[in-house]
Amino acid sequence: MLAPNRIVPPRGIGVGDVPVWTFLAPAAFAAMAAALLPGRGAALAYGLALCGLLGGLGAAATLLTGVNPAGRLGPAAGSWVAIGALLLAMRLAMGRAGSGTAARAIAALLLVAALWAMLVLGLIDDLGLVREAAARGPELRAALSGHLALVAAALLPALAIGAALGALSFAAPRAAPMTMGILAALQVIPAIALFALLIEPLAALGRAMPLLREAGLRGIGGAPAVIGVFLYLLLPVAAATRAALGSAPAAAVDAARGLGFAPAQLLLRVRLPLGAPVFLGGLRTASVQAVGLVTLGALVGAGGFGVLMFQGLGQFAPDLILLGALPVAALALVLDAALRAVEDGLVRA
Incomplete structure (x- = not known):
């Protein structure tokens, strides 16, 4: 999709309109x-095809917008489908090859390195x-730090309080x-709606207690977003804690009691070690949920990548929307992959 600037609606550009087969032909090949290669070889070929496709899009952009710095060329629906299909094909090929967590991590790092090399080479x-990312470098860095801070501010208290509520539900089934x-x-x-409902109570609390207002507890800003996301994260953390404490086999619990374990020893030496993978599964859910929900905090002035996304929606700028959405997706995938690796390691141990 080609537009002379970010404001004018784009028009479609076909593959035959620009001579970029130098990149696209090897990608298609x-x-x-x-399809004829074994698992890891197929994954490598799909990765090369993806790099070739991106190179072809970059070459087309240079030909069509190189003389116009304000020009914008971005992938249309067909290109996004092709990019998604190649990424999915790479993952399936790694799965067919029986690749473990380490191999998948290496493949992801190689793909990131290839994309970085394409950026360095221009x-x-x-x-x-x-172009949008280069023009908004400071905003992008501020959005990253702000997003991570909001996620941590909501997730860490939710882990402590949600785990306590889950343990209470396990210890007192009638209260569960x-x-x-x-x-x-x-x-x-x-x-x-939850963020909006928190604005007035927090504003009133800030007016009544100026010290809290100076500390950042206001009706708009990070406070309603953090508190709202925190409330959403309590359920997955509490449910995971309750399930984790109850996942220890009855035979193991009975054996520990027969050995004279006190309740605290039973918790620390039996229930928690055996239930850790289950808890990490819930933590993965909560972490990914936090990364996504914090995006909506931009509507109450919280910052993060949601600011870029909503600016793009207001200006009808797809590149700006993607500049906010793609890092959010990447953060969620990285968190999920890291916690999954830890979970798999505990299961194997």
């Missing part, structure tokens, strides 16, 4: 050859998304339905 500098029911009811409230 690599994608077809991957092969994709003229793509609209890359009420506790878990209240936490589940919070999930029914739409995120935007």
Whole structure:
């Protein structure tokens, strides 16, 4: 999709309109050859095809917008489908090869290194998304630090309080339905509505207690976003804690009691070690949920990548929307992969 600037609606550009087969032909050949190769060889071929496709888009952008610094060329629906299909094909090929966590991590790092090399060599500098990122470097860095800070500020307290509520539900089964029911009811409230409902109480609290207002507890800003996301994260953390404590086999629990373990020893030496993989599964869910929900905090002035996304929506700028959305997706995938690796390691241990 080509536009003379970020404001004018783009128009479609076909593959035949620009001579970029120098990049696209090898990409197409690599994608077809991957079907004949074994697992890891196929994954490598799909990776090369992806780099060739991006190189072709970069070459087309240079040809069509190189003389116009304000010009924007970005992938249309077909290109995004091809990029997604190649990434999915790489993952499936790694799965067929029986690649473990370490191999998948190495493959992801190689792909990131290839994309970085293309940036360094200037092969994709003229793509609209890359131009937008270069023009908004300081904003992008501020959004990254702000997003991570908001995620940590909501996730860490949710881990402590959610784990305590989950342990209480496990230790006192009669209280579990009420506790878990209240936490589940919070999930029914739409995120935007919850953030909005927190504005007035926090503003009143800030007016009544100036010290809290100076510390950042205001009706708008990071406070309603952090508190709202924190409330949403309590259920997955509490449910995971409760399930983890109850996942120890009854035979192991009975054997520990027969050896004279005190309740604290039973918790620390039996229930927690055996239930750790289950808890990490819930932590993965909560972490990914936090990364996504913090995006909506931009609507109440919290910052993060949501600022870029909503600016793009207001200006009808797809590149700006992607500049906010793609890092959020990348952060979620990195967190999920890291926690999955830890979970797999505990299961194997």
